[in-house]
Amino acid sequence: MRDVAVRFGGIVALSGVSFDLPSQQINALIGPNGAGKTTLFNCLSRLYTPTSGDILFEGQSILSRPAHRIAEIGIGRTFQNLALFQNLSVLDNVRIGSHCRTRGDYISDSLALPWSRSTEKEIDHKARQIIRYLDLQSVMHRRVGDLPFGTQKRVEMARALAADPKLLLLDEPAAGLNHGEVDELGDLIKHVRDDRKLTVLLVEHHMSLVMSISDTVVALNFGRKIAEGTPAEVQNNPDVIAAYLGTDQ
Numbered sequence: 742m743r744d745v746a747v748r749f750g751g752i753v754a755l756s757g758v759s760f761d762l763p764s765q766q767i768n769a770l771i772g773p774n775g776a777g778k779t780t781l782f783n784c785l786s787r788l789y790t791p792t793s794g795d796i797l798f799e800g801q802s803i804l805s806r807p808a809h810r811i812a813e814i815g816i817g818r819t820f821q822n823l824a825l826f827q828n829l830s831v832l833d834n835v836r837i838g839s840h841c842r843t844r845g846d847y848i849s850d851s852l853a854l855p856w857s858r859s860t861e862k863e864i865d866h867k868a869r870q871i872i873r874y875l876d877l878q879s880v881m882h883r884r885v886g887d888l889p890f891g892t893q894k895r896v897e898m899a900r901a902l903a904a905d906p907k908l909l910l911l912d913e914p915a916a917g918l919n920h921g922e923v924d925e926l927g928d929l930i931k932h933v934r935d936d937r938k939l940t941v942l943l944v945e946h947h948m949s950l951v952m953s954i955s956d957t958v959v960a961l962n963f964g965r966k967i968a969e970g971t972p973a974e975v976q977n978n979p980d981v982i983a984a985y986l987g988t989d990q
């Protein structure tokens with residue numbers, strides 16, 4: 742992020758925010774409600790365009806790229822309130838994730854041209870692999886809307902991973918999960934990072950999860966970066982303590 746600012750009319754949601762995400766590390770973005778975390782995530786996944794500043798991915802600006810072409814360069818995300826197709830099966834949701842990495846187009850798919858059929862096979866194979874990887878085989882053919890929230894979150898992660906991201910953006914992955922599920926999630930994020938050599942950025946309010954799995958933490962308040970460092974450094978930063986306790990420095 743290079744000096745990124747976002748304004749909505751008179752509201753300054755982000756201002757002068759710069760930081761790097763070290764590759765293959767788990768990075769967390771924290772801050773009180775309204776600090777600008779979701780806005781920043783939406784800029785990274787191109788749902789929002791910054792008012793000023795730039796965002797580079799592997800040295801290239803991503804700002805000329807529309808949101809629907811962000812997965813193909815290796816940026817995947819999950820959403821705070823889930824963005825799954827509730828009426829589709831787990832398998833179909835995950836298949837949609839791997840579709841962006843293929844060369845399918847409407848005409849070849851409609852005519853079921855031979856190479857389009859082999860692409861379909863590839864998509865199916867890939868989706869089943871990811872489903873096994875995230876231990877979702879037993880619910881693979883179930884309608885997503887009928888599954889418990891914790892399982893749906895796992896499906897969303899499977900769908901994001903099916904696109905083979907290099908950078909995985911996780912928007913409040915622990916929200917709505919119980920203690921045991923949060924512990925499992927922490928292990929899963931670490932395992933996925935190690936195994937698939939991913940860079941992770943997570944927005945999270947669950948501080949014990951952030952502190953236990955993150956390599957680096959960036960803290961925002963009122964749209965500005967107020968701290969950056971290891972979890973211990975950020976946790977002990979007076980500006981961060983003040984932001985969370987709501988006291989003036």
Ligand SMILES: Nc1ncnc2c1ncn2[C@@H]1O[C@H](COP(=O)(O)OP(=O)(O)OP(=O)(O)O)[C@@H](O)[C@H]1O
Nearest residue numbers: 749752753754772773774775776777778779780781
């Ligand atoms: N689309 C929008 N239009 C107008 N204002 C917005 C919009 N999105 C966010 N804001 C404002 O920008 C500021 C930052 O909001 P944002 O949702 O990014 O914070 P957050 O850190 O993600 O908060 P939370 O932890 O509650 O999700 C807030 O003042 C919010 O009201």
